[in-house]
Amino acid sequence: MKTAKVPRSRSLRFMITPMIDIVFLLIIFFLVTTHFVKSETLETVDLPAATQATNEEEVAQRRLVITITKQEQYLAAGRVLSWPELEGIILETESGTGKTKEKKEREVRIRGDASSRYELVKPILMACAEAGIQKVSFAVVPVE
Amino acid sequence: MTPMIDIVFLLLVFFVCVASDQVVEMTLPTELAAGSVEAKLAEPQETWTTEIRLRLFVTPERPTASIEMNGRTFNDYDQFQQTLSALADVSRDSPVILDIADEVELRDVVSIYDACRASEFESIHFAMHKPAQKKKT
Secondary structure: OOOOOOOOOOOOOHHHHHHHHHOOOOOOOHHHHHHHHHHOOOOOOOOEEEEOOEEEOOOOOEEEEEEEOOOEEEEEEEEEEOOHHHHHHHHHEEEOOOOOHHHEEEEEEEEEOOEEHHHHHHHHHHHHHHHHHEEEEEEEOOOO | OOOHHHHHHHHHHHHHHHHHHHOOEEEEEEEEEOOOOOOOOOOOOOOOOOOEEEEEEEEOOOOEEEEOOOOOEEOHHHHHHHHHHHHHHHOOOOOEEEEEEEOHHHHHHHHHHHHHOOOOOEEEEEEOOOOOOOOOO
């Protein structure tokens, strides 16, 4: 039986172009994914300005970012929440497994729209104090 | 080499466009009293200085919040800031109590808190009226 002969004279060349294509596609994929993971909860809001604004030095492992939109809605953990739901998250009454030591390591960041009323911020401060969360910060933009 | 350069430039354009849309967010930290809702003010001492009570409220006449410091109303923000700085120079350990009305906008709240921090007061407190139905634990 005759078999097809592969010409052996053709040397094998390492094709670098497809490899570069794939590597760059991977890079794009991971960069874009990371970007979306970071900004998942970052609803665009008009933040208030402050002169004493600082860059975040270190972020606590258990940080809760609460966004107050212009429509006066609470956004946290990627969804719109009612006040009882948000209070439950802050006070950790949903899981009921809040240990004092863990609570102290928690951090709450309030990203409130500049035009939102203090009425919406006040209960957050109250709940944080009640839950023993010391690190509460306001997201601001530097004064130009 | 050409496809690689193409892709690198595409990446560059993509990230430049994305970065230009982002607003730089910074932080204005607060230090809340932990463990209990009420924070005890320092015990009165011989060198006791009067507390500075700042009241923020909204009136129908003014679009921005009005500021009242120990009974004196300020219509000019710069004048208020100067007075606050002057008080801070006298005694930075005077407790500042922010009594803010519900209708005040967050920009005014942050602005006043920022002014207190800029004046380097040691203790800044948010006055709260505890709801009657809540049980103290």
